[in-house]
Amino acid sequence: MKNLILFLSIGFLILSMGEAFGATNEGNNSDAPFGYKVEAKQSAFKSKPTVKIALLLDTSNSMDGLINQAKAQLWDVVNKFGYVKCGNDTRPQLQIAIYEYGNDNLSSREGYIRQVIGFSSDLDEISEKLFSLTTDGGEEYCGQVIQTSLKQLDWGKNEDDLKLIFIAGNEPFSQGKLNYWDAAANAKEKDIVVNTIFCGNYELGISTKWKHGAILTGGEYMAIDHNRKVVHIVTPYDDVILQLNVRLNRTYISYGAMGATKMAMQSTQDQNAEAMEEAVMVKRAVSKSSRLYSNSEWDLVDASKKRDFDVSKVEKEQLPQELKNKSDKEITQFINSKKEEREKIQKEIQELNSKREAYLAKNQKDSSKGELENALLSAIQKQALKKNYTWE
Structure with a gap:
Protein backbone atom coordinates (compact mmCIF):
# COMPACT_ATOMS: atom_id res chain seq x y z
CA MET A 1 0.00 0.00 0.00
CA LYS A 2 2.87 2.33 0.88
CA ASN A 3 4.49 1.57 -2.48
CA LEU A 4 1.23 2.39 -4.27
CA ILE A 5 0.90 5.72 -2.44
CA LEU A 6 4.55 6.51 -3.20
CA PHE A 7 4.04 5.64 -6.89
CA LEU A 8 0.92 7.82 -7.16
CA SER A 9 2.64 10.71 -5.40
CA ILE A 10 5.61 10.59 -7.77
CA GLY A 11 3.27 10.40 -10.77
CA PHE A 12 1.28 13.40 -9.56
CA LEU A 13 4.52 15.35 -8.95
CA ILE A 14 5.81 14.61 -12.47
CA LEU A 15 2.45 15.59 -13.98
CA SER A 16 2.41 18.86 -12.01
CA MET A 17 5.97 19.69 -13.05
CA GLY A 18 5.10 18.99 -16.68
CA GLU A 19 2.11 21.32 -16.55
CA ALA A 20 4.09 24.03 -14.84
CA PHE A 21 6.93 23.70 -17.33
CA GLY A 22 4.47 23.77 -20.22
CA ALA A 23 2.90 26.93 -18.83
CA THR A 24 6.24 28.70 -18.60
CA ASN A 25 7.04 27.74 -22.18
CA GLU A 26 3.70 28.83 -23.62
CA GLY A 27 4.38 31.18 -26.50
CA ASN A 28 8.01 30.00 -26.72
CA ASN A 29 8.65 28.09 -29.93
CA SER A 30 12.20 27.06 -29.14
CA ASP A 31 11.44 23.73 -27.45
CA ALA A 32 10.38 21.08 -29.95
CA PRO A 33 8.70 18.68 -27.45
CA PHE A 34 6.16 21.37 -26.61
CA GLY A 35 5.77 22.62 -30.20
CA TYR A 36 2.30 21.21 -30.83
CA LYS A 37 0.70 23.02 -27.92
CA VAL A 38 2.49 26.29 -28.66
CA GLU A 39 1.70 26.23 -32.38
CA ALA A 40 -1.98 25.62 -31.68
CA LYS A 41 -2.14 28.63 -29.38
CA GLN A 42 -0.17 30.86 -31.75
CA SER A 43 -2.30 29.76 -34.69
CA ALA A 44 -5.46 30.73 -32.80
CA PHE A 45 -3.95 34.08 -31.93
CA LYS A 46 -2.74 34.73 -35.44
CA SER A 47 -6.19 34.01 -36.83
CA LYS A 48 -7.28 37.37 -35.42
CA PRO A 49 -4.78 39.96 -36.64
CA THR A 50 -5.32 43.64 -35.88
CA VAL A 51 -4.70 46.81 -37.81
CA LYS A 52 -3.33 49.35 -35.33
CA ILE A 53 -3.24 52.97 -36.47
CA ALA A 54 -1.91 55.80 -34.29
CA LEU A 55 -2.81 59.29 -35.52
CA LEU A 56 -0.45 61.97 -34.19
CA LEU A 57 -2.08 65.30 -34.98
CA ASP A 58 -0.57 68.74 -34.68
CA THR A 59 -3.15 70.92 -32.88
CA SER A 60 -1.27 74.21 -32.99
CA ASN A 61 -3.00 77.37 -34.22
CA SER A 62 -2.61 76.70 -37.93
CA MET A 63 -4.09 73.20 -37.89
CA ASP A 64 -7.87 73.77 -37.78
CA GLY A 65 -8.15 72.52 -41.36
CA LEU A 66 -6.28 69.31 -40.53
CA ILE A 67 -8.55 68.53 -37.58
CA ASN A 68 -11.66 69.19 -39.67
CA GLN A 69 -10.41 66.83 -42.37
CA ALA A 70 -9.73 64.16 -39.74
CA LYS A 71 -13.27 64.51 -38.37
CA ALA A 72 -14.81 64.31 -41.83
CA GLN A 73 -12.71 61.44 -43.12
CA LEU A 74 -12.51 59.06 -40.17
CA TRP A 75 -15.39 57.09 -41.67
CA ASP A 76 -13.66 56.77 -45.06
CA VAL A 77 -10.80 54.95 -43.34
CA VAL A 78 -13.16 52.72 -41.33
CA ASN A 79 -15.22 51.85 -44.41
CA LYS A 80 -12.08 50.95 -46.34
CA PHE A 81 -11.22 48.34 -43.71
CA GLY A 82 -14.68 46.83 -43.88
CA TYR A 83 -13.56 45.00 -47.03
CA VAL A 84 -10.06 43.93 -46.05
CA LYS A 85 -8.90 40.32 -45.70
CA CYS A 86 -5.69 38.85 -44.35
CA GLY A 87 -3.63 36.17 -46.04
CA ASN A 88 -5.59 33.39 -44.31
CA ASP A 89 -8.93 34.93 -45.37
CA THR A 90 -9.75 36.19 -41.89
CA ARG A 91 -10.84 39.78 -41.39
CA PRO A 92 -8.69 41.90 -39.09
CA GLN A 93 -9.89 44.07 -36.25
CA LEU A 94 -9.27 47.80 -36.44
CA GLN A 95 -7.91 49.83 -33.53
CA ILE A 96 -7.21 53.56 -33.65
CA ALA A 97 -5.27 55.73 -31.19
CA ILE A 98 -5.02 59.51 -31.26
CA TYR A 99 -2.39 61.88 -29.91
CA GLU A 100 -2.31 65.65 -30.12
CA TYR A 101 0.88 67.67 -29.93
CA GLY A 102 2.12 71.24 -30.35
CA ASN A 103 -0.69 72.87 -28.36
CA ASP A 104 -0.01 75.55 -25.72
CA ASN A 105 -2.80 74.15 -23.55
CA LEU A 106 -0.84 70.94 -23.09
CA SER A 107 1.78 70.34 -20.40
CA SER A 108 5.25 71.65 -21.24
CA ARG A 109 6.70 68.93 -18.97
CA GLU A 110 5.11 66.33 -21.28
CA GLY A 111 6.53 68.02 -24.36
CA TYR A 112 3.15 69.57 -25.29
CA ILE A 113 1.88 66.05 -26.00
CA ARG A 114 -1.33 64.35 -24.90
CA GLN A 115 -2.80 60.92 -25.51
CA VAL A 116 -6.35 61.68 -26.59
CA ILE A 117 -7.34 58.02 -26.73
CA GLY A 118 -5.33 54.79 -26.59
CA PHE A 119 -5.94 51.94 -29.04
CA SER A 120 -9.69 51.47 -29.27
CA SER A 121 -12.25 49.76 -31.48
CA ASP A 122 -15.04 51.93 -30.05
CA LEU A 123 -15.81 54.04 -33.12
CA ASP A 124 -18.21 56.34 -31.28
CA GLU A 125 -15.60 57.14 -28.65
CA ILE A 126 -12.92 57.72 -31.31
CA SER A 127 -15.28 60.14 -33.06
CA GLU A 128 -16.09 61.89 -29.78
CA LYS A 129 -12.38 62.39 -29.03
CA LEU A 130 -11.72 63.79 -32.50
CA PHE A 131 -14.54 66.29 -32.12
CA SER A 132 -13.16 67.36 -28.73
CA LEU A 133 -9.89 68.62 -30.25
CA THR A 134 -9.20 72.35 -30.35
CA THR A 135 -6.17 74.24 -31.64
CA ASP A 136 -3.76 76.66 -29.98
CA GLY A 137 -0.14 77.70 -30.61
CA GLY A 138 2.73 75.68 -29.20
CA GLU A 139 6.01 73.81 -29.69
CA GLU A 140 5.86 70.85 -32.04
CA TYR A 141 8.22 67.98 -31.22
CA CYS A 142 7.77 65.21 -33.79
CA GLY A 143 10.44 62.85 -32.47
CA GLN A 144 9.07 63.07 -28.94
CA VAL A 145 5.44 62.45 -29.86
CA ILE A 146 6.45 59.40 -31.93
CA GLN A 147 8.52 58.06 -29.03
CA THR A 148 5.69 58.73 -26.56
CA SER A 149 3.23 56.74 -28.68
CA LEU A 150 5.72 53.88 -28.94
CA LYS A 151 6.10 53.70 -25.15
CA GLN A 152 2.51 54.29 -24.06
CA LEU A 153 0.52 52.23 -26.55
CA ASP A 154 0.16 48.45 -26.50
CA TRP A 155 1.45 47.59 -29.96
CA GLY A 156 1.58 43.82 -29.32
CA LYS A 157 3.92 41.26 -30.84
CA ASN A 158 1.74 39.51 -33.42
CA GLU A 159 3.67 39.39 -36.69
CA ASP A 160 0.44 39.52 -38.68
CA ASP A 161 -0.65 42.84 -37.17
CA LEU A 162 -0.36 45.91 -39.37
CA LYS A 163 1.11 48.64 -37.17
CA LEU A 164 1.13 52.17 -38.54
CA ILE A 165 1.84 55.66 -37.25
CA PHE A 166 0.61 58.70 -39.17
CA ILE A 167 2.07 61.97 -37.96
CA ALA A 168 0.78 65.23 -39.45
CA GLY A 169 2.08 68.76 -38.92
CA ASN A 170 3.84 71.73 -40.52
CA GLU A 171 6.90 72.62 -38.43
CA PRO A 172 10.43 71.19 -38.94
CA PHE A 173 10.47 67.47 -38.14
CA SER A 174 13.75 67.83 -36.23
CA GLN A 175 12.43 70.14 -33.48
CA GLY A 176 12.79 69.08 -29.85
CA LYS A 177 15.42 67.43 -27.70
CA LEU A 178 14.56 63.87 -28.72
CA ASN A 179 16.15 63.03 -32.07
CA TYR A 180 13.59 61.68 -34.56
CA TRP A 181 16.27 59.24 -35.77
CA ASP A 182 16.12 57.47 -32.40
CA ALA A 183 12.32 57.39 -32.41
CA ALA A 184 12.35 55.91 -35.92
CA ALA A 185 14.88 53.25 -34.89
CA ASN A 186 12.64 52.24 -31.97
CA ALA A 187 9.61 52.07 -34.27
CA LYS A 188 11.46 49.83 -36.71
CA GLU A 189 12.42 47.49 -33.87
CA LYS A 190 8.74 47.05 -33.08
CA ASP A 191 7.78 46.51 -36.76
CA ILE A 192 5.93 49.85 -36.78
CA VAL A 193 5.89 51.97 -39.93
CA VAL A 194 5.96 55.75 -39.51
CA ASN A 195 4.20 57.71 -42.25
CA THR A 196 4.61 61.48 -42.36
CA ILE A 197 2.06 64.01 -43.63
CA PHE A 198 3.42 67.51 -44.10
CA CYS A 199 0.73 70.18 -44.14
CA GLY A 200 2.12 72.49 -46.76
CA ASN A 201 4.41 72.61 -49.79
CA TYR A 202 5.89 69.24 -50.86
CA GLU A 203 9.45 70.56 -51.28
CA LEU A 204 9.33 72.44 -47.98
CA GLY A 205 8.37 69.20 -46.25
CA ILE A 206 11.42 67.52 -47.74
CA SER A 207 13.77 70.30 -46.65
CA THR A 208 12.37 70.22 -43.11
CA LYS A 209 13.06 66.45 -42.80
CA TRP A 210 9.48 65.11 -43.01
CA LYS A 211 10.39 62.84 -45.91
CA HIS A 212 13.49 61.56 -44.13
CA GLY A 213 11.39 60.81 -41.04
CA ALA A 214 9.26 58.45 -43.14
CA ILE A 215 12.10 56.85 -45.10
CA LEU A 216 13.82 55.64 -41.91
CA THR A 217 11.04 53.07 -41.27
CA GLY A 218 10.01 52.42 -44.88
CA GLY A 219 7.00 54.71 -44.52
CA GLU A 220 5.37 57.11 -46.95
CA TYR A 221 5.97 60.85 -47.10
CA MET A 222 3.00 62.91 -48.22
CA ALA A 223 2.24 66.62 -48.44
CA ILE A 224 -1.35 67.89 -48.27
CA ASP A 225 -3.25 71.13 -48.39
CA HIS A 226 -4.79 70.83 -44.93
CA ASN A 227 -6.91 73.95 -45.42
CA ARG A 228 -8.59 72.65 -48.53
CA LYS A 229 -12.32 72.15 -48.10
CA VAL A 230 -13.43 68.58 -48.69
CA VAL A 231 -15.89 68.32 -51.58
CA HIS A 232 -18.58 65.72 -50.83
CA ILE A 233 -20.58 64.37 -53.77
CA VAL A 234 -24.31 63.91 -53.14
CA THR A 235 -25.68 60.63 -54.50
CA PRO A 236 -29.24 59.38 -55.16
CA TYR A 237 -28.81 56.83 -52.35
CA SER A 367 -9.03 65.82 -57.06
CA SER A 368 -12.36 66.14 -55.26
CA LYS A 369 -11.42 63.62 -52.57
CA GLY A 370 -10.18 64.79 -49.21
CA GLU A 371 -6.46 65.46 -48.97
CA LEU A 372 -6.00 63.61 -45.68
CA GLU A 373 -8.20 60.75 -46.89
CA ASN A 374 -6.05 60.26 -49.99
CA ALA A 375 -2.85 60.33 -47.96
CA LEU A 376 -4.04 57.84 -45.36
CA LEU A 377 -5.66 55.34 -47.70
CA SER A 378 -2.81 55.40 -50.23
CA ALA A 379 -0.20 54.60 -47.58
CA ILE A 380 -2.39 52.06 -45.79
CA GLN A 381 -3.06 50.01 -48.91
CA LYS A 382 0.57 50.00 -49.96
CA GLN A 383 1.81 48.85 -46.56
CA ALA A 384 -1.02 46.37 -46.04
CA LEU A 385 0.08 44.48 -49.16
CA LYS A 386 3.41 43.75 -47.44
CA LYS A 387 1.46 41.92 -44.71
CA ASN A 388 -0.53 40.00 -47.34
CA TYR A 389 -3.73 42.00 -46.75
CA THR A 390 -6.07 42.29 -49.71
CA TRP A 391 -9.26 44.17 -50.54
CA GLU A 392 -12.35 42.59 -52.04
Missing part, protein backbone atom coordinates in the same frame (compact mmCIF):
# COMPACT_ATOMS: atom_id res chain seq x y z
CA ASP A 238 -27.93 59.16 -49.48
CA ASP A 239 -31.43 59.95 -48.23
CA VAL A 240 -32.45 56.31 -48.04
CA ILE A 241 -29.24 55.40 -46.16
CA LEU A 242 -29.93 58.17 -43.64
CA GLN A 243 -33.49 56.91 -43.12
CA LEU A 244 -32.17 53.40 -42.57
CA ASN A 245 -29.69 54.75 -40.02
CA VAL A 246 -32.57 56.09 -37.92
CA ARG A 247 -34.14 52.63 -37.96
CA LEU A 248 -30.76 51.05 -37.21
CA ASN A 249 -30.41 53.10 -34.01
CA ARG A 250 -33.72 51.72 -32.78
CA THR A 251 -32.31 48.16 -32.80
CA TYR A 252 -29.88 48.95 -29.95
CA ILE A 253 -30.74 47.69 -26.46
CA SER A 254 -28.66 49.42 -23.81
CA TYR A 255 -27.59 47.56 -20.67
CA GLY A 256 -25.06 47.91 -17.87
CA ALA A 257 -23.79 50.92 -15.98
CA MET A 258 -22.70 52.73 -19.16
CA GLY A 259 -25.57 51.67 -21.40
CA ALA A 260 -27.58 54.90 -21.38
CA THR A 261 -24.45 57.05 -21.65
CA LYS A 262 -23.10 55.07 -24.61
CA MET A 263 -26.42 55.17 -26.42
CA ALA A 264 -26.48 58.95 -25.96
CA MET A 265 -22.93 59.11 -27.32
CA GLN A 266 -24.04 57.20 -30.42
CA SER A 267 -26.73 59.81 -31.04
CA THR A 268 -24.35 62.72 -30.39
CA GLN A 269 -21.79 61.40 -32.88
CA ASP A 270 -24.54 61.07 -35.48
CA GLN A 271 -25.31 64.74 -34.87
CA ASN A 272 -21.63 65.73 -35.05
CA ALA A 273 -21.23 63.98 -38.39
CA GLU A 274 -24.41 65.47 -39.80
CA ALA A 275 -23.42 68.97 -38.62
CA MET A 276 -20.28 68.74 -40.75
CA GLU A 277 -22.16 67.71 -43.87
CA GLU A 278 -24.86 65.22 -44.79
CA ALA A 279 -22.41 63.12 -46.78
CA VAL A 280 -20.26 62.64 -43.66
CA MET A 281 -23.29 61.24 -41.85
CA VAL A 282 -23.91 58.89 -44.79
CA LYS A 283 -20.35 57.55 -44.46
CA ARG A 284 -20.82 57.11 -40.71
CA ALA A 285 -24.08 55.21 -41.33
CA VAL A 286 -22.20 52.89 -43.69
CA SER A 287 -19.58 52.31 -40.97
CA LYS A 288 -22.36 51.49 -38.50
CA SER A 289 -23.61 48.79 -40.87
CA SER A 290 -20.20 47.09 -40.97
CA ARG A 291 -18.62 44.41 -38.79
CA LEU A 292 -16.23 47.01 -37.36
CA TYR A 293 -19.00 48.84 -35.52
CA SER A 294 -19.47 46.62 -32.50
CA ASN A 295 -20.77 47.67 -29.09
CA SER A 296 -20.98 44.50 -27.03
CA GLU A 297 -20.05 46.36 -23.83
CA TRP A 298 -23.34 48.27 -23.79
CA ASP A 299 -25.66 46.77 -26.42
CA LEU A 300 -27.40 43.44 -25.78
CA VAL A 301 -27.65 42.53 -29.47
CA ASP A 302 -23.88 42.72 -29.97
CA ALA A 303 -23.25 41.16 -26.54
CA SER A 304 -25.47 38.19 -27.43
CA LYS A 305 -23.06 37.23 -30.22
CA LYS A 306 -20.39 36.32 -27.69
CA ARG A 307 -20.02 32.64 -26.81
CA ASP A 308 -20.15 33.23 -23.06
CA PHE A 309 -23.24 35.45 -23.16
CA ASP A 310 -25.85 34.47 -20.58
CA VAL A 311 -28.98 36.61 -20.40
CA SER A 312 -29.72 35.40 -16.86
CA LYS A 313 -26.50 37.10 -15.64
CA VAL A 314 -27.58 40.52 -16.85
CA GLU A 315 -28.81 42.52 -13.87
CA LYS A 316 -32.45 43.48 -14.38
CA GLU A 317 -32.04 46.97 -12.90
CA GLN A 318 -29.45 47.72 -15.64
CA LEU A 319 -31.89 46.87 -18.43
CA PRO A 320 -34.13 49.34 -20.29
CA GLN A 321 -37.47 49.99 -18.59
CA GLU A 322 -39.45 47.86 -21.06
CA LEU A 323 -37.36 44.74 -20.22
CA LYS A 324 -37.00 45.00 -16.44
CA ASN A 325 -40.07 42.90 -15.65
CA LYS A 326 -39.60 40.38 -18.48
CA SER A 327 -38.53 36.76 -18.09
CA ASP A 328 -35.20 35.55 -19.48
CA LYS A 329 -37.07 33.84 -22.31
CA GLU A 330 -38.94 37.03 -23.21
CA ILE A 331 -35.72 39.07 -23.11
CA THR A 332 -34.00 36.53 -25.38
CA GLN A 333 -36.86 36.70 -27.85
CA PHE A 334 -36.70 40.49 -27.81
CA ILE A 335 -32.93 40.45 -28.43
CA ASN A 336 -33.32 37.99 -31.31
CA SER A 337 -36.02 40.08 -32.96
CA LYS A 338 -33.83 43.20 -32.77
CA LYS A 339 -30.85 41.24 -34.05
CA GLU A 340 -32.82 40.02 -37.06
CA GLU A 341 -34.10 43.54 -37.75
CA ARG A 342 -30.60 45.00 -37.49
CA GLU A 343 -29.04 42.48 -39.84
CA LYS A 344 -31.71 43.23 -42.42
CA ILE A 345 -31.13 47.00 -42.17
CA GLN A 346 -27.36 46.62 -42.29
CA LYS A 347 -27.64 44.49 -45.39
CA GLU A 348 -29.81 47.13 -47.07
CA ILE A 349 -27.31 49.86 -46.22
CA GLN A 350 -24.42 47.80 -47.60
CA GLU A 351 -26.30 47.12 -50.82
CA LEU A 352 -27.15 50.79 -51.23
CA ASN A 353 -23.56 51.73 -50.47
CA SER A 354 -22.33 49.48 -53.29
CA LYS A 355 -24.53 51.47 -55.66
CA ARG A 356 -23.38 54.70 -54.04
CA GLU A 357 -19.71 53.80 -54.53
CA ALA A 358 -20.34 52.94 -58.17
CA TYR A 359 -22.01 56.34 -58.60
CA LEU A 360 -19.05 58.09 -56.93
CA ALA A 361 -16.53 56.20 -59.08
CA LYS A 362 -18.32 57.49 -62.14
CA ASN A 363 -18.89 61.08 -61.01
CA GLN A 364 -16.11 61.90 -58.54
CA LYS A 365 -12.69 63.03 -59.67
CA ASP A 366 -9.65 62.12 -57.60
